[in-house]
Amino acid sequence: MKIAIIDYGAGNIQSIQFALERLGFEGILTNDVAFIQSADKVIFPGVGEASSAMKKLKASGLAEIIPNLTQPVLGICLGMQLMCNSSEEGNTKGLGIFDVDVQRFSNAVKVPQMGWNKINNLNSDLFKNTKENEYMYLVHSYYAPICAEMIASTNYEFDYASALQKNNFYGVQFHPEKSGKAGEQIIKNFLTL
Template sequence: MKIVIIDYGAGNIQSIIFAFQRLGFKPVLSNDPDEIMTADKVIFPGVGEASSAMRKLKETGLDSLIPRLKQPVLGICLGMQLMCNGSEEGSTKGLGIFNVDVIRFNNSVKVPQIGWNQIKHPEAPFFSEIKNNEYMYLVHSYYAPLCEDTIASATYGVEYSVALQKNNFYGVQFHPEKSSIAGEQLIKNFLSL
């Protein structure tokens, strides 16, 4: 199975590579459109600030490539947020895959949210063999509100989307590569799509 991790200079790529290697896979790190198009599975990671990350995607033409992909695509953290219509962070226009705008947590909670939080996922097949209210690891100041594409939620001052899905596109706000056994199971679930 050919797994390509999109390399656009925004992400803690090494921990994602290690997560796949622990499962016996050797992912390819690439920003080459041909390499990405021929992948069986695509990982769209991201850590950092939305507008600068989107600028990097535009510089390489990946902003127009990603929404056209036909194979399963998994956006992680900022990757998921960039797949939305837009983000308040840097007034960023997103890829428009998920029909929701990312907004900042209000001042009633400590920002960023850092640490483990429970994930509610009523019967979502993507969460097969992961119990409801399982803990996953999150680090973020912005979030996607609940919407038609929400398949899992968490609560931090407000209930919000921690997983989105539309057609072949999946996004998770948490870091499966840092979420222990449950995160590893989610990666396995994605690979078995």
């Protein structure tokens, strides 16, 4: 299986590569458009700030490519947020795949949300063999509100969408590659979609 991990300089790729290796797969870190378009599965990671990440995507031509991919695509953390219409972080226009605008948590809670939290309302093949209230690892200051494309929610200050799906596009706010066996199951599910 050909797995492309989109390389646009938005860090923390190694833990994804290690998680794939543990499952017996190899992920190729690349910004090669032809390779990404021909991959069986595409992982769109992201750690960092939305507006600078979006600038890098535009500069590399990937901003035009990603929304038109037809194979299963998994956005992780900032990757998921960039797949939304916009983000309050740096007043960023996103890729517009998911019809929702990313907002910042209020100062009523500790920001960023960092650590383990539960996922609920699981509603996708992405969560096959995953239990309600399973713990996932999260680090984020911005969130996608509850919306039509939500396939999992998490509560922090209030319920928000911790996973989204539209057609062949999937996004998770949490880091499955850092969430132990339960996270590994989600990666495995993505690879068998």
